[in-house]
Amino acid sequence: MEKKEENQREEVLVFGTWANSISGRVEIALKLKGIPYEYVEEDLSNKSELLLRYNPVHKKVPVLVHKGKPIAESLVILEYIDENWPNSPKLLPQDPYQRAKVRFWANYYDQKIIPGIYTIGQSQGKERDEAIEEWSELVRVLEEGIEKDFPGKLALFEGDNISFLGIVVSSYACCYPAFHEAGSVFLSWEKNPLFWSWVNALRDYPLIKEKLPPHHRLVESLKAYQSRFS
Numbered sequence: 001m002e003k004k005e006e007n008q009r010e011e012v013l014v015f016g017t018w019a020n021s022i023s024g025r026v027e028i029a030l031k032l033k034g035i036p037y038e039y040v041e042e043d044l045s046n047k048s049e050l051l052l053r054y055n056p057v058h059k060k061v062p063v064l065v066h067k068g069k070p071i072a073e074s075l076v077i078l079e080y081i082d083e084n085w086p087n088s089p090k091l092l093p094q095d096p097y098q099r100a101k102v103r104f105w106a107n108y109y110d111q112k113i114i115p116g117i118y119t120i121g122q123s124q125g126k127e128r129d130e131a132i133e134e135w136s137e138l139v140r141v142l143e144e145g146i147e148k149d150f151p152g153k154l155a156l157f158e159g160d161n162i163s164f165l166g167i168v169v170s171s172y173a174c175c176y177p178a179f180h181e182a183g184s185v186f187l188s189w190e191k192n193p194l195f196w197s198w199v200n201a202l203r204d205y206p207l208i209k210e211k212l213p214p215h216h217r218l219v220e221s222l223k224a225y226q227s228r229f230s
Helices: 002-010 021-033 049-054 074-084 096-121 125-149 164-173 176-182 193-203 206-211 215-227
Strands: 012-016 038-041 063-066 069-072
Touching: 012 021, 012 049, 021 074, 021 164, 021 206, 049 063, 063 074, 069 074, 074 096, 074 164, 096 125, 096 164, 096 215, 125 193, 164 193, 176 215, 193 206
Parallel strands: 012 038
Antiparallel strands: 012 063, 063 069
């Protein structure tokens, strides 16, 4: 009886959805740390009562529930995982200034790079060309900023393991073959070669491969999304 109660206190739940690679961030971090968890697939067109209870503010995934206590927002969840399970590998650097820089570029990616992908997918013709140009410029800022703030190292990895920033950047960018096949977003390698070299290195990382959404299913989902704007 005592063991059962202990297991319940340590229970880790992840609420996500298969097509949302931001949900995958949480699973990658838990797997990297060796933390067992239960995954709950959500239908965002018919959200469960549990999801609405655990995330009443944003009503979206991912949500981590640990010992019955919910934590929402993927970047917040990643930090919680690193602090609550401080065993190696660490996601964030030990140095406070380095951690601050990682947080800055993680927020930049979520606030600038990901919305830019949606803007491209929702536009057509000249507007799409302009959106692609604007996105490439945002990526250039990311490339130069990371190179400047983390000289002489690949900030997306810490040794042989993926880092906090690597987990963040893997979202959406690592799904680019599906975006291209669906015809929803076309991104240029020539203008941002450094960024795409990072993305391809991430795609080769075993945990990223494991958590990438099924390609053909994602293509069909993206085509359905794109049809809403054509």
